[in-house]
Amino acid sequence: MNATAESYVTEDGRTIGAPVMEVKNITLKFGGVTAISNISFDIREGEIRAIIGPNGAGKSSMLNVINGFYHPQEGEIWFHGEKRKPMKPYQIAQQGIARTFQNIALFKGMSTLDNIMTGRFTHMKTNMLKQAIWKGPAEREESLNRDIVEHVIDFLEIQAIRKTPVGRLPYGLQKRVELGRALAAQPKLLLLDEPMAGMNVEEKEDMSRFILDVNDEFGTTIALIEHDMGVVMDISDRVVVLDYGKKIGDGTPDEVRNNQDVIDAYLGVAHD
Amino acid sequence: MSADFFYTVEVIINGLMTGVMYSLVALGFVLIFKASGVFNYAQGVMALFAAMTLVGIQTGQVPFAHLINTIFGTHLHKFGWEVPTLLAILLALGVMILFAFIVERYILKHLVNQDPIILFMATIGLAYFMEGFGDLMWGSEIKNLDVGLPQGGNIWLENATSDWADGFYGFYLDNLDMWATAIAVVLVASLIVFSNYTKTGRALRAVADDNQAALSVGISLRTIWVIVWSLAGFVALVAGIMWGAKSGVQFSLSLIALKALPVLMLGGFTSIPGAIVGGMIIGVGEKLFEFAVGPYIGGATENWFAYVLALLFLVFRPQGLFGEKIIERV
Amino acid sequence: MFYRESGDFKTTYAKDTQTFPIKLDRMGYYVILAVALILVPIMLMKDVGGGANYWTNAIFLPFLIWAVASIGLNILVGYCGQLSLGSGGFMAVGAYASYKLMTWDVPFIGELNFVVVVILSGVITAGVGILFGLPSLRIKGFYLAVATLAAQFFLVWLFNKVPWFYNYSASGQISVPTRSVLGFQVTGATAAPEAKYLLCLVILIVVALVARNLTRGRIGRSWMAIRDMDIAAEIIGVAPLKTKLSAFGVSSFFIGVAGALFFAVYLGAAEVGEAFGIQKSFLLLFMVIIGGLGSIFGSIVGAAFMVLMPVLLKNIMVGHLNWATDIAAHFEFVIVGALIILFLILEPHGLAQLWRLLKDKLRLWPFPH
Numbered sequence: 001m002n003a004t005a006e007s008y009v010t011e012d013g014r015t016i017g018a019p020v021m022e023v024k025n026i027t028l029k030f031g032g033v034t035a036i037s038n039i040s041f042d043i044r045e046g047e048i049r050a051i052i053g054p055n056g057a058g059k060s061s062m063l064n065v066i067n068g069f070y071h072p073q074e075g076e077i078w079f080h081g082e083k084r085k086p087m088k089p090y091q092i093a094q095q096g097i098a099r100t101f102q103n104i105a106l107f108k109g110m111s112t113l114d115n116i117m118t119g120r121f122t123h124m125k126t127n128m129l130k131q132a133i134w135k136g137p138a139e140r141e142e143s144l145n146r147d148i149v150e151h152v153i154d155f156l157e158i159q160a161i162r163k164t165p166v167g168r169l170p171y172g173l174q175k176r177v178e179l180g181r182a183l184a185a186q187p188k189l190l191l192l193d194e195p196m197a198g199m200n201v202e203e204k205e206d207m208s209r210f211i212l213d214v215n216d217e218f219g220t221t222i223a224l225i226e227h228d229m230g231v232v233m234d235i236s237d238r239v240v241v242l243d244y245g246k247k248i249g250d251g252t253p254d255e256v257r258n259n260q261d262v263i264d265a266y267l268g269v270a271h272d
Numbered sequence: 273m274s275a276d277f278f279y280t281v282e283v284i285i286n287g288l289m290t291g292v293m294y295s296l297v298a299l300g301f302v303l304i305f306k307a308s309g310v311f312n313y314a315q316g317v318m319a320l321f322a323a324m325t326l327v328g329i330q331t332g333q334v335p336f337a338h339l340i341n342t343i344f345g346t347h348l349h350k351f352g353w354e355v356p357t358l359l360a361i362l363l364a365l366g367v368m369i370l371f372a373f374i375v376e377r378y379i380l381k382h383l384v385n386q387d388p389i390i391l392f393m394a395t396i397g398l399a400y401f402m403e404g405f406g407d408l409m410w411g412s413e414i415k416n417l418d419v420g421l422p423q424g425g426n427i428w429l430e431n432a433t434s435d436w437a438d439g440f441y442g443f444y445l446d447n448l449d450m451w452a453t454a455i456a457v458v459l460v461a462s463l464i465v466f467s468n469y470t471k472t473g474r475a476l477r478a479v480a481d482d483n484q485a486a487l488s489v490g491i492s493l494r495t496i497w498v499i500v501w502s503l504a505g506f507v508a509l510v511a512g513i514m515w516g517a518k519s520g521v522q523f524s525l526s527l528i529a530l531k532a533l534p535v536l537m538l539g540g541f542t543s544i545p546g547a548i549v550g551g552m553i554i555g556v557g558e559k560l561f562e563f564a565v566g567p568y569i570g571g572a573t574e575n576w577f578a579y580v581l582a583l584l585f586l587v588f589r590p591q592g593l594f595g596e597k598i599i600e601r602v
Numbered sequence: 603m604f605y606r607e608s609g610d611f612k613t614t615y616a617k618d619t620q621t622f623p624i625k626l627d628r629m630g631y632y633v634i635l636a637v638a639l640i641l642v643p644i645m646l647m648k649d650v651g652g653g654a655n656y657w658t659n660a661i662f663l664p665f666l667i668w669a670v671a672s673i674g675l676n677i678l679v680g681y682c683g684q685l686s687l688g689s690g691g692f693m694a695v696g697a698y699a700s701y702k703l704m705t706w707d708v709p710f711i712g713e714l715n716f717v718v719v720v721i722l723s724g725v726i727t728a729g730v731g732i733l734f735g736l737p738s739l740r741i742k743g744f745y746l747a748v749a750t751l752a753a754q755f756f757l758v759w760l761f762n763k764v765p766w767f768y769n770y771s772a773s774g775q776i777s778v779p780t781r782s783v784l785g786f787q788v789t790g791a792t793a794a795p796e797a798k799y800l801l802c803l804v805i806l807i808v809v810a811l812v813a814r815n816l817t818r819g820r821i822g823r824s825w826m827a828i829r830d831m832d833i834a835a836e837i838i839g840v841a842p843l844k845t846k847l848s849a850f851g852v853s854s855f856f857i858g859v860a861g862a863l864f865f866a867v868y869l870g871a872a873e874v875g876e877a878f879g880i881q882k883s884f885l886l887l888f889m890v891i892i893g894g895l896g897s898i899f900g901s902i903v904g905a906a907f908m909v910l911m912p913v914l915l916k917n918i919m920v921g922h923l924n925w926a927t928d929i930a931a932h933f934e935f936v937i938v939g940a941l942i943i944l945f946l947i948l949e950p951h952g953l954a955q956l957w958r959l960l961k962d963k964l965r966l967w968p969f970p971h
Contacts, residue, residue: 067837069833088836088841089833089836089837090835090836090837090839090840090841090842091841093836093837093838093839094839098837098838099837101834105831105833105834105837106830106831106834107826107827107830107831107834107835108830108831109826109829109830109896110823110826110827110830114823114826117823118823118824118827118835118838118840119838120820121820121823121824121827121838121839121840122838122839124819124820126819126820128816128821128848128852131815131816131819131820131821132812132815132816133815134815134818134819138815138819138820139616141820142615142616142619142819142820143614143615143616146615146618146619147615150615181838185838185839311744338926338929339929342925342926342929379943379947382947383946383947386946386950388743388744389683389685389743389744390946390950392685392743392744392747393685393887393891393942393946394942394943394946394947396884396887396942397888397938397939397940397941397942397943397946398939398943399939400884400935400936400938400939400942401935401936401938401939401940401943402939403935403939404932404933404934404935404936404937404938404939405932405935405936407928407932407935408929408932408933408936412928412932527880530751530880533748533751534748534751534752536748537745537748537749569763570763570764571763572759572762572763573759575755575758575759576752576755576756576759579748579749579751579752579754579755579756580752580756582748582749582752583737583749583752586737586740586741586745586749587736587737587740587741
């Protein structure tokens with residue numbers, strides 16, 4: 001792991017920049033239960049950062065803190081070099097953080113196209129009066145954004161289901177549409193909560209490919225939670241390991257693999 | 273102590289008793305909501321229908337007389353007998369149980385797993401249906417309901433308290449209201465006993481908690497629904513008798529029942545004690561507000577006070593008085 | 603075979619998102635517009651068959667005005683997923699706002715133009731709607747529905763008890779002064795049926811177009827996002843309160859416009875409890891359910907259905923079978939209630955969905971395999 005704030009180039013030729021997001025000393029409690037205690041790590045520009053850990057380690061809670069569903073009792077979050085004030089999830093989305101959910105959170109009543117179009121929400125600005133008239137600015141804006149969405153649809157290879165209501169799609173495709181919605185937002189930071197949960201090997205391969213391609217082609221910074229160790233070790237640049245709400249490891253896949261605390265956590269050594 | 277003080281007390285007592293009546297209707301809502309997650313808008317119309325049926329049976333009315341006469345040109349009105357009150361109540365209860373079967377068989381069964389809001393709208397449809405059906409069956413005129421409960425003010429109490437203060441004429445309390453309070457207390461107590469100490473009651477609570485889990489231990493959801501709707505029908509009948517005896521069996525009865533909704537918003541949709549306390553708060557609140565503020569702003573504030581109170585209350589405490597704070601999981 | 607989209611290639615995104623993407627639909631739409639805008643008014647003017655007044659007052663006006671209101675409610679319930687039982691109260695706001703505006707001698711201007719009055723009534727209703735929509739941030743589902751009952755009962759009480767709203771008239775009623783649009787009298791008993799009809803029709807067309815435009819773009823998608831999953835809506839940047847309030851505002855605007863027309867053009871004189879009671883809230887909700895939640899076209903069809911059905915029932919039962927009117931009224935309740943349940947069980951998306959299914963069949967006809 002490169003400890004300085006300087007940028008470096010990976011083996012496969014991608015440039016990893018300075019930290020985009022720094023999470024500092026976060027502690028989150030629900031009533032008397034401490035879900036996260038004193039966790040710090042950073043996410044660098046252009047990297048794929050994995051957060052792993054056994055069930056109940058606080059991974060999803062961490063994502064929820066980052067995108068504003070939970071408000072930690074202690075700690076700071078720095079985004080693009082600025083300390084973030086307490087914000088609502090939609091304000092954080094407007095800052096350029098998009099995410100997908102562990103359980104698919106698509107808009108069931110809308111088509112694939114409309115679902116992905118909603119991802120463009122923060123980029124569309126015409127006011128209600130112009131929307132009501134439609135002809136002119138609103139229609140132009142719609143077409144411009146539709147163009148971007150069509151690129152995402154091409155990229156994810158889901159042209160054929162463009163106008164299908166998402167409720168009718170199989171699980172794997174729904175996950176893909178949800179990724180598409182997050183991509184359409186052209187986020188500065190993309191959070192993926194178990195993007196491959198419940199998929200078969202083939203679907204996992206597809207999804208891994210999409211994640212790598214997104215990172216490679218658009219330079220999108222990605223933080224993901226995943227249980228499949230093989231996938232995590234293959235695609236991520238750096239890994240942070242949580243256990244019982246504490247950070248027990250942080251570094252490149254190789255470093256983490258050889259970390260004694262991590263091995264204990266996964267193989268189940270008794271806690272003191 | 274001054275007469276004003278005693279009048280205020282009188283208003284509060286009357287409010288409490290009105291509140292008990294609201295609670296009575298609210299109980300029906302809670303029963304169905306707990307066991308099936310259905311917010312039964314038709315509860316009020318069920319009370320009206322139950323009361324109509326009771327009067328119809330009691331006075332020996334021919335069902336659908338008006339319609340039959342219109343179609344066949346006959347002149348049917350009454351069978352010419354009078355059914356004793358107790359028997360009539362039992363028969364009316366039978367009709368309500370039959371109704372529960374029909375609702376389960378033709379509506380609920382087809383709407384399993386739908387959004388709560390869809391079920392809610394379905395019960396609005398049910399309310400409309402029953403309203404029209406009840407009118408067709410028993411006629412839409414205002415009916416007198418007499419089940420032998422004492423009516424009018426309690427003279428004894430009035431006389432006994434009239435010399436408590438100058439210018440005070442004694443507490444005016446309605447006999448019927450006092451009876452209703454007593455009956456409601458008995459009803460609530462027996463419902464609590466039923467749901468806590470009987471096998472069926474435990475099954476009801478299991479279904480309320482998690483109907484999938486309940487199914488897996490062999491509880492029949494459909495049977496439970498029929499039982500719950502029958503119970504709600506029974507509560508509706510009791511409420512219908514009380515309200516009907518007080519102000520006649522008429523359409524406005526189903527509007528009074530709407531008041532149960534704000535009661536539930538205060539008390540929480542799943543709590544029987546909540547329904548009782550909520551009813552009391554609404555009853556006392558609206559009577560006091562009308563007494564103290566009503567005269568200055570034109571009166572008839574009872575029309576909206578309950579709803580506005582519940583609305584304001586909900587904004588600050590969405591889970592109701594007794595509900596637990598819900599932590600939203602993402 | 604004839605009704606199809608193949609061969610009708612779209613070359614721009616704008617063409618792909620148009621309202622009637624299939625050629626036959628577009629033609630049908632123009633034919634209906636021509637009939638409604640030209641043929642019907644001529645027939646009303648010539649009084650063909652001698653029933654111009656009956657047709658206008660019993661069918662056309664109620665249908666057109668309820669359709670406007672129904673589009674309004676559908677935006678809130680069908681698109682944004684916020685159930686409201688306060689529509690009757692909001693219609694009353696529109697009606698009383700229009701009454702106060704019409705009887706107000708504006709400094710330097712004098713009498714306000716009727717169209718301006720209708721629009722302002724909508725704006726005022728939108729304000730009231732937004733106010734009563736505020737709790738929607740904290741309250742969801744049927745809790746909100748009950749909360750909107752507060753609007754219904756409070757507003758009706760307010761217009762009943764505060765004499766300023768009915769200009770201290772002895773009867774407590776409001777009655778409309780005569781007003782004209784483009785030189786044609788549109789309010790009052792002496793207004794020509796075709797003038798009233800055309801005014802309401804034009805307003806309905808404008809409202810339908812605006813509603814369609816709002817629902818197909820950014821704002822419509824944000825409403826539907828809130829409806830389908832509010833948490834997911836937040837992570838794509840939709841602000842829940844602002845979005846819900848915009849739906850309450852737009853919805854109440856249309857309902858207020860409908861309320862103003864209902865009072866000024868259709869009723870002429872109104873007493874609030876009678877004209878805008880809770881039954882009206884339910885009637886409107888039924889139009890939306892039967893027509894189809896989340897469909898502009900459905901709102902119009904639903905309004906047509908709920909206006910025509912009682913007229914038809916009455917014609918059959920009272921007119922032909924000579925039954926008493928109250929029996930017909932009771933039957934109406936039974937039928938409406940049964941239909942609501944039936945639609946919710948069989949086709950929760952209403953008549954609009956049935957129409958879509960029919961069109962899907964037609965696309966393949968006569969070779970369905």
